[in-house]
Amino acid sequence: MLIQLYSETDLLLKPVVFKAGINIILGKYSTVEKKKGINGIGKSSLIRLVNFLLLSNSAEQTFLQAKYDFLRKDGHNVILEFRQNNVNYFIKRTFGKGDAVYFGTSTNYFEEYTKTDLKKILTNKFFPFQDNEVFFEGERYGTLMDFFIKDDLQNAQRVEPLSFSARTRSQIDIAVFNFFLYGLPTRDLLAFGELSKEQKEFSDTIKGIEKNIKIDNGKSIEEFRSERIKVEKNIQLLESSLDDYKFLENYKKMEGDLVDITIKINEHLQEYYMLSGKITKVKESYKHNKTVDTQEIEKLYNEASHMLGELVSKKLDEIISFKTEILENRNKFLIKKETELQKSIDGVLQKISMLEQTRSSLYKKLEEKGALDSITNAYEQLTVERTQLAGNKKILEEIDSLQDKIGSLQVSVSEVKNNLLVILREHDDDIKKLRALFIEILQNAIVFENGNPDGYFDISVKSSSTNNQLPFKIVVEIPKADALGQSRLKIVAYDMMVFLHNINQQRAMPHFIIHDGVFHAISLDTKIKALNYIYHQCLQNPNFQYITTFNEDEIAISEDKKELIGEFRFQLKDVLIAQYTDNPEEMIFKRNF
Numbered sequence: 001m002l003i004q005l006y007s008e009t010d011l012l013l014k015p016v017v018f019k020a021g022i023n024i025i026l027g028k029y030s031t032v033e034k035k036k037g038i039n040g041i042g043k044s045s046l047i048r049l050v051n052f053l054l055l056s057n058s059a060e061q062t063f064l065q066a067k068y069d070f071l072r073k074d075g076h077n078v079i080l081e082f083r084q085n086n087v088n089y090f091i092k093r094t095f096g097k098g099d100a101v102y103f104g105t106s107t108n109y110f111e112e113y114t115k116t117d118l119k120k121i122l123t124n125k126f127f128p129f130q131d132n133e134v135f136f137e138g139e140r141y142g143t144l145m146d147f148f149i150k151d152d153l154q155n156a157q158r159v160e161p162l163s164f165s166a167r168t169r170s171q172i173d174i175a176v177f178n179f180f181l182y183g184l185p186t187r188d189l190l191a192f193g194e195l196s197k198e199q200k201e202f203s204d205t206i207k208g209i210e211k212n213i214k215i216d217n218g219k220s221i222e223e224f225r226s227e228r229i230k231v232e233k234n235i236q237l238l239e240s241s242l243d244d245y246k247f248l249e250n251y252k253k254m255e256g257d258l259v260d261i262t263i264k265i266n267e268h269l270q271e272y273y274m275l276s277g278k279i280t281k282v283k284e285s286y287k288h289n290k291t292v293d294t295q296e297i298e299k300l301y302n303e304a305s306h307m308l309g310e311l312v313s314k315k316l317d318e319i320i321s322f323k324t325e326i327l328e329n330r331n332k333f334l335i336k337k338e339t340e341l342q343k344s345i346d347g348v349l350q351k352i353s354m355l356e357q358t359r360s361s362l363y364k365k366l367e368e369k370g371a372l373d374s375i376t377n378a379y380e381q382l383t384v385e386r387t388q389l390a391g392n393k394k395i396l397e398e399i400d401s402l403q404d405k406i407g408s409l410q411v412s413v414s415e416v417k418n419n420l421l422v423i424l425r426e427h428d429d430d431i432k433k434l435r436a437l438f439i440e441i442l443q444n445a446i447v448f449e450n451g452n453p454d455g456y457f458d459i460s461v462k463s464s465s466t467n468n469q470l471p472f473k474i475v476v477e478i479p480k481a482d483a484l485g486q487s488r489l490k491i492v493a494y495d496m497m498v499f500l501h502n503i504n505q506q507r508a509m510p511h512f513i514i515h516d517g518v519f520h521a522i523s524l525d526t527k528i529k530a531l532n533y534i535y536h537q538c539l540q541n542p543n544f545q546y547i548t549t550f551n552e553d554e555i556a557i558s559e560d561k562k563e564l565i566g567e568f569r570f571q572l573k574d575v576l577i578a579q580y581t582d583n584p585e586e587m588i589f590k591r592n593f
Contacts, residue, residue, distance in 0.1 A: 021538035042588025133185035161494035
């Protein structure tokens, strides 16, 4: 949970202390006339500061804009304190591009980190893997944090509840991240994603080859296959005519010599290609992994234990020293081997050169006597036809190979899809809990025109799906969700469902969720009902924080409306954690920015 946000450089109007339960950041008019307006006074900036301290790239880019140059000019910093497992942690940042980040369990002892290294630490604190089946590889911190912190700019672009992050680009990615948030197994989803990606790459390669064939030859792949048969017939005819050709008796020995020399040249060429392949492998063997930065690793392990960090660093130094010695001996051997292979290649090339000279001399003698006049064109045509056939064969073999791989992948994809359906059946109880929680939220936190919360959440099996499509669909639906207010209600309801589900299941996830701007265009009675619902949830389980922003006129309830639409079941002053006005001295940074 979040504890407080403050600055050592007196940047903020006031330190912001977060509470359990509802936390409201309010925009208030400083005058009755409301002339200046209360947008741009600091509500969203506070959210972005939290996001900035939790290493959001988008928040960092925002504070690098020219209107925030005063943050760098005046050397300001901000600090976020949060608690995890009864231990308080502090993150400190300044606003220069590429500035280091500071982290520690005390403001008296900050450790300096790069953003990349600190993200690794925060990933294991905010989103640890608690189940071998509920996981995924790669960077998860930023994407998942996008669910728990939604600032006004990002939220305005969000249309579908499931697409809570711009980092999730495919339907499979979206399913993986949402399954992780539900606590459902992700292993087979990840496997399905990899297989689908590989299948698409093979399919795209085939399409690219077919497109090039069309451009180069003006033929479809089917016509191209037929062309190969014609070329093979032409070659047979040419070879037959050349076999029937009879040299004059005087030139038969030359003919035999030419055949022998050509055979030897081909043998030496095969030897050359074999040696070239070997020397290429030797050269590739010089490449090795970069040296491990033991100081960085020691610092990361020191987060768990100082003694452990030193021990790991010492062992790594010993391993690196041993590895260096092995690499030096290996490189000496490789240099010697490369020299021997190069010497062999030079010898083969010299032999080929001498044989080519001899063959050229024989051809010249035959040409001088007019012996080749009648077959030169035939040989030239044969060479062209054979070259064309070899090229055609290579292209078609590549296509056939790719199609075989796609066929094999389709079998694997079918198996994984069946596994996914088995998982859904095995976790039907968990899905039922999510369904029931969503209905509860609709009934207790949202007001509908006809009084009937005819909406639902479900993960249902598709009746049919193509090979690279998921065999199920995640559906979030509420009535009239095409209207702006209703579509935002769908987002609010879905986010509450996922968040409260994790709280109820006591999963190791952030126990705070921040909604900035999600209640725009939503009716006042729904805002009242939603906040009252969250308030009662917190009374039952006072172990989470719901942080949101409002302008005062968005939640003001006049006396004549209280009987009609209700009122808050808590005191607004008890849940206010920050209040900013259109007076520059009462804005978040005590200036008009």
